Amino acid sequence: MDAVTYPDEKVTRFLQEKFIPVRLAHDHPELSRKFNVTWTPALFILDEEGTIHHSSVGFLSPEELIPFGLLGLAKVAFDQGRYDQALGYLDDILEHHPESAAVPETIYLRAVCLFKKTNDASALKKAYEELSSRFPENEWTKRAYPYQLLQP
Amino acid sequence: MEKKITWLESLGEGLKQAREGKKAVFLDFFNPG
Numbered sequence: 001m002d003a004v005t006y007p008d009e010k011v012t013r014f015l016q017e018k019f020i021p022v023r024l025a026h027d028h029p030e031l032s033r034k035f036n037v038t039w040t041p042a043l044f045i046l047d048e049e050g051t052i053h054h055s056s057v058g059f060l061s062p063e064e065l066i067p068f069g070l071l072g073l074a075k076v077a078f079d080q081g082r083y084d085q086a087l088g089y090l091d092d093i094l095e096h097h098p099e100s101a102a103v104p105e106t107i108y109l110r111a112v113c114l115f116k117k118t119n120d121a122s123a124l125k126k127a128y129e130e131l132s133s134r135f136p137e138n139e140w141t142k143r144a145y146p147y148q149l150l151q152p
Numbered sequence: 153m154e155k156k157i158t159w160l161e162s163l164g165e166g167l168k169q170a171r172e173g174k175k176a177v178f179l180d181f182f183n184p185g
Binding site: 001002006007009011012013015016018019020021022023024025026028031032035037040041042043044045046047048049050053069072073076 | 155156157158159160161162163165166167169170171173174175176177178179180181182183184
């Protein structure tokens with residue numbers, strides 16, 4: 001991460017603008033146990049109260065770190081009921097990081113956001129159709145499987 | 153001039169700044185060895 005990802009200009013700007021970046025040694029006497037850190041890099045997106053909303057273990061390239069962070073921000077907003085803000089972050093991923101590994105989960109969460117906002121289940125069904133078409137073996141397609149049965 | 157990420161080394165300070173700035177925290181546990 002120090003050799004490739006963090007020196008990347010876009011990553012630096014993204015983390016500095018969107019987050020408070022905090023870095024701790026993996027063997028921090030108190031917090032490594034609290035966060036169950038057993039391998040590095042271990043990355044967590046926390047809200048201002050310290051609640052974990054998103055996490056990852058292992059190397060992320062610059063191309064993956066930014067969508068990982070955007071998905072984390074979307075999850076913070078979603079979990080706090082700010083669906084429009086969450087949708088903004090998710091649309092950012094789909095528009096600017098369409099090849100990212102975060103896309104299937106983004107499609108899933110975007111549909112859930114729309115459903116929570118509008119109570120219209122058609123977004124869930126459409127998400128399953130898109131996921132099964134583009135990512136047939138992905139875990140998020142499997143999680144969306146029941147949505148194909150929803151009536152419009 | 154190359155910019156670097158300004159990392160805080162205290163989660164407590166990070167959460168304090170997150171509350172003040174209405175931001176989320178990006179927490180990285182790393183292996184300095």
